[in-house]
Amino acid sequence: DSGVTQTPKHLITATGQRVTLRCSPRSGDLSVYWYQQSLDQGLQFLIQYYNGEERAKGNILERFSAQQFPDLHSELNLSSLELGDSALYFCASSVAGDPHNEQFFGPGTRLTVL
């Protein structure tokens, strides 16, 4: 158990819908990262937040957005869903402030778009 929690574990929805994925980082970790794992794209970095502020952006679609709240939990919002958005979405957290810090990964949310 990494200490990072993600909810829900599974999500099944239809094209065009909007979903929110939630992540609670390890206690004390200030930085949260979101990754998407799909069969065709592999494991791709989406976005990073540090202490409530966006720090880095990767291959995140405009239909997707995220935020980190004052209690440091983070949400990833996916809208106008397409079949190709079906994937495993991971959240990771780290203490940050030092690039040596390990990123701890949550168990993921499996999104299926029908």
Added chain:
Amino acid sequence: AQSVTQPDIHITVSEGASLELRCNYSYGATPYLFWYVQSPGQGLQLLLKYFSGDTLVQGIKGFEAEFKRSQSSFNLRKPSVHWSDAAEYFCAVGPSSSNDYKLSFGAGTTVTVRA
């Protein structure tokens, strides 16, 4: 831009045999290198990491990796594989700058262990 290549998509190894997983990276400066393991239905777990110093790094579960700058490689090894080592293994490089700690992952190598 940083990138990672894992040339082997799938490796099958007998239990008790040695295992080596290849990783090549592209990075402008001194890289931070990581190996993660993902068991079926699980998240990623860090096996080991290299930042500087001794180029032979010891990790958890009996794994080790060797950083070779001249070959831009960071290969993962285990002398004797157990059935529980069957999983997918990812090599990663990062961060890309002092303010950006994202990891860039390779495509992964799936390891099958046969009895």
